[in-house]
Amino acid sequence: MAVSYLDQLEQMLNADYRIVTMETYDVSRVQDLFVQITRFSNKAFYSWHPDEGMHRIGASHITIPRTQSIEDLLKHIHNSKHFGVYILNGMTDELKNESIVEEFEKLAKSAIPKVVILLGEYVYLPKKLRPLTLRSKHQMKKAG
Numbered sequence: 001m002a003v004s005y006l007d008q009l010e011q012m013l014n015a016d017y018r019i020v021t022m023e024t025y026d027v028s029r030v031q032d033l034f035v036q037i038t039r040f041s042n043k044a045f046y047s048w049h050p051d052e053g054m055h056r057i058g059a060s061h062i063t064i065p066r067t068q069s070i071e072d073l074l075k076h077i078h079n080s081k082h083f084g085v086y087i088l089n090g091m092t093d094e095l096k097n098e099s100i101v102e103e104f105e106k107l108a109k110s111a112i113p114k115v116v117i118l119l120g121e122y123v124y125l126p127k128k129l130r131p132l133t134l135r136s137k138h139q140m141k142k143a144g
Helices: 002-014 027-038 070-079 098-108 127-132
Strands: 019-023 045-049 053-056 085-089 115-120 133-137
Touching (some): 002 133, 027 115, 053 070, 070 085, 127 133
Parallel strands (some): 019 115, 019 133, 045 085
């Protein structure tokens, strides 16, 4: 069964969308699936948590400098000249800020292909970003 999830994740990464939302009750399971993908992929995968910063998956002990705030993170992603998959966890109110939404809009229209995945139990997505975003719900139910 995990193979089909991995295939679905690969398909999402290869779609023509630069922004992907993934809503799931089991965030850690989805993160584990991305770790599995990195073992067989030549793509660079990064994970970000608010206040912790960003690290490359597989090197979680090395935080990339100046990536703790969403503003600094988006600047880092914009400045990267290479393809990357950026998994952003725990974003809550950041997408209610118009300047942050504008930065995501720029990423969605960037000439350098990058994929930003917004991962969480619920992902707020402003109307402005909806046409630019692939939305996915991981269909796992909460236990109990």
